[in-house]
Amino acid sequence: MIFSKSSLVKTATALSLAGTVMLASIFPAHAGTTDPELSLSELGGAEAIGFPGRTVEVSLGVRVPAGTTPETLTGNLQLPSEYSGGILELYKDGRILKTIPLTVKDNLAPVSLPLKDIPVEDGRIDFSLRAVMDVAGDQWCFKETESTLLDGKVKFSGTTANPTVIADFFPSVMRSLTIYTPENPSDSTKEATLEIASSLGSTYRTSNIDIDVKALPEGTVEPPTAPGDFERQIVLVESEEDAKTELINAGADNAFLMLSGVGEQLYDQARLLTDAMLPLAVETEVTAAGFGDIPNLATDVATLSELGIVNLHSESVARTSVAIGIERSRLRTYSAGLQVHLTGTYTPQPAQNSGQITISVGDTVLDSFTPDETGTINREFEVSGELLGRYSEIIVEYKSTGEISCGQTQPIGLNIDSESLVSSHHTDTPILSGFSTLPQAFQPSVDVALSEGTVADLGRAVDVVMGIQSLSSQRIRPHVVGWDEAVVSQNPTVFIDANGEKSDQLPSYLKQSDSTLEVTSKNEQNAENAELTRVLQTNGSLVAGALQAVWDAENSRIIVVASSQNNARQLDGLLAWLDADNARWTQLTGDVIVQVRDREPVQLSTVEKPDQPINASKVGLAVGIGVLIVAIITVVSIWLSRRAKAIQTPEQSQ
Structure with missing residues (x-):
């Protein structure tokens, strides 16, 4: 029986996929983790x-x-x-x-x-x-x-418990997930794989989960080994006769989840895994149907509480402040600037003292005023687009002047109303350029095109999507499309071209040949405002893997291109380097990152920003993210570092 999203029912059909034997093989024993x-x-x-x-x-x-x-x-x-x-x-x-x-x-x-x-x-x-x-x-x-x-x-x-029903398959703590697919996966399998990776990557984002894609051994529909500590395994099987989600070896150390179906049927099984209805799947076999796509939650107007901004109170002697952290991806693509209506309260100053309240982003003061006896804040101000990074902090600071003595002077308090309103000025063209436009440029969805469509290419696409997903609390929803369709599309797209055989069909800042590297710079490079190409010629073979974030002006979109010069392993090395520490994804602010052989990857900035339409925003559009840097002459080396330490904030429920 097929069931809709309105109900979950157990299916009684035994597992029999095209005559495949029942999954009863014995894995090497792997006990649950004790006293972790x-x-x-x-x-x-x-x-x-x-x-x-x-x-x-x-x-x-x-x-x-x-x-x-x-x-x-x-x-x-x-x-x-x-x-x-x-x-x-x-x-x-x-x-x-x-x-x-x-x-x-x-x-x-x-x-x-x-x-x-x-x-x-x-x-x-x-x-x-x-x-x-x-x-x-x-x-x-x-x-x-x-x-x-x-x-x-x-x-x-x-000792950690093994799952006995589908609802309990995903633990509260998960270090790694392995997704197994057929050696030559269909588009529906690729789509389901990307859906699983992006949705679970978002759910476990704060844990820095590692997600791998591997091919099933020939002639089998089960993983070759049992899962490790805090690992889960999912197998995707293409079946036109039987669409379902099944927990195999329930309660055992070698339990894994099998999703079967084709097209939307298989995609629905994948969507179930992070849907609010998953806790209702208290059986070992269910079928999901009619789940549809996840709605886009980005908006143009929201209160601070709707943006997930909490803890807006502080108190101290003489000086105190409240930080309002805004994640750009919570606002609709693209934001050319913000208008903020800030309300709140503060402690009035005694008669002998005075003070000042300032509102700023970085070193830029957006507003300031002298506090009075009312103790109320009701201010409106603009935040221009070039001040908005992936994450921006608006600092409200209250300073007191006059005679101050520790232990005697009354503390001053500052409270910002969580119902304060933030309005985003929408534009069709990003204010920033390159990697700085991500992940916002990929919302509400992004297409994914693979030059070869192998399991290896699918794994590379997962690496790129997961890296970009790590930059945002908002879901990225990838959809697989054909290469030729993606080239002429107006949708933002991730292109995986591991051997570099099709990258010349795409707009690019970087071109590679056997011993030559070319980087094209744009926007006011010379008096004629023409493109400027720098060429680096080497004596030997130039083995390089690259990742680019390119503004496709013809189709008004951002594309990300992962490629190499006929050396897929070099691209894999670059992606592995990025994936080893999510802090490296946050450090991507240029347009291109290149790794030559086993050297440290190098990040290049080649353009200021896409050309802006005259009426793109209600606020004046300022200069882009910085002074133009001519590629190859000026580069920023990305050094190996530990993941940036984040100051703890109250965790949102996963």
Whole structure:
């Protein structure tokens, strides 16, 4: 029985795909993980948790693997020299569960807090940490510095559970996912693979999940090995007779999920995996139908709360501020600028003092005013497009002047209303250029074209889509199209041309031959405003892999081209380098990244920005992301680094 999205029913059909034998083979034993210890980043948190101020409370959420109990949170609290020690309190629902002293040595205080009394709800625990610091001097209040919890880990007791029904297949903690497809996958299989990778990549984005695509061994429809620790496996099978989702070897260490069908049938099985109805699939076999595409949630007008911006209050002595972080991809493609209507309150100054409230992005002051006795904020201001990166912080700062004494002067508070309104000025042409336009340029959807269509090409497409997905909390929805169709399309597209045989059909800033590299620069390169091409000739073979983000002016779209000079392994090396650390994707701001042999990849900026239409925005359009950099003469080397440390904010439910 086929069922629609309005109901989930068990199908009783036994697995029999074109005479394939029942899946009852025995894998090498792989027991569940016992008493695991996981880092906060693996549990969906940040690598470093900031405590900005002398007395501050931070909310945390930690995922709990099924079958285990959280026991202890450990780490090291790094204190700046202004603090000599203090205490750290563990809170749950307003109750203090544990208080520990902070004993400092070499600016570090070891932390160990019991978690077993915190109830697990929906596969996670939520609690708060409150730090109260002892100051080393008398005038600490003029500049309250930040302490940071480093090396945070949670120790669990018990053994991780294997899934027994489809609803429980995806654990709260997952390090890796392997998707198995036929050696020559159909377009529907490619589409389903990209849907699974992008949707689960978004769901597990904060955990930096690793997703691989592999070919099934010939003549089988099961993985060749059992999954590893915190790994899941999915097999895609093309079947015109039987569309379904089935948990094979339920409850065993070698459990895996099989999705079968063709066309929209197979795609529906893939969509089920991150749909709100998945928890209703409490069987080992179900069929999904009628799920449709995911709606685009980007908007032109939204409140701060609708943009996911919370914790808009701060209090301190003499000086305090609130940071309003805006993720550009939550706004509709493309944004030429913002208009903000900011409302809120502040503590009025005593008669003998005065003050100033300023609103800024970076070093650019957008608005300022003198506080009065009303204590209210009601301001409107513009944020021009060139100030908007992938993530932009609008800083509202309140400064007090006059006689100030620590421990005697009344603190000042600043509160921004979460109903403050942000309006985006839409344009059809991006203000920025190259990789800086991503991921916004790929919303609500992006086409994917493969020059060969092999499993290897599909894996490369997953690498690129996953890398771009890591830049945004908003879903990227990839759709597979034919190469010829994609070349003339007006849709944003990812092109995978591993051997470089078809890249000459596309607009490009980079051209490669056996021993020659050409980079074309545009926009006011000379008095005639003509294109300028720089050529690098080498004595030997130039083995290079490249990734480009190109503005296709003819079709008014951004395209991403992954290619090499007849050396697919060189492209694979570049993608592997990017995937090894998501921070490297965030560092992509130019137009091209090239890796020659096993050298460090080099990023090139070749254009300022796409030409803007005269009436593109209500706000004046400024110069692009920076002074034009002539490619090859000026380059920015991307150095191997650890993932950028993110300051912890309250985690949204996955």
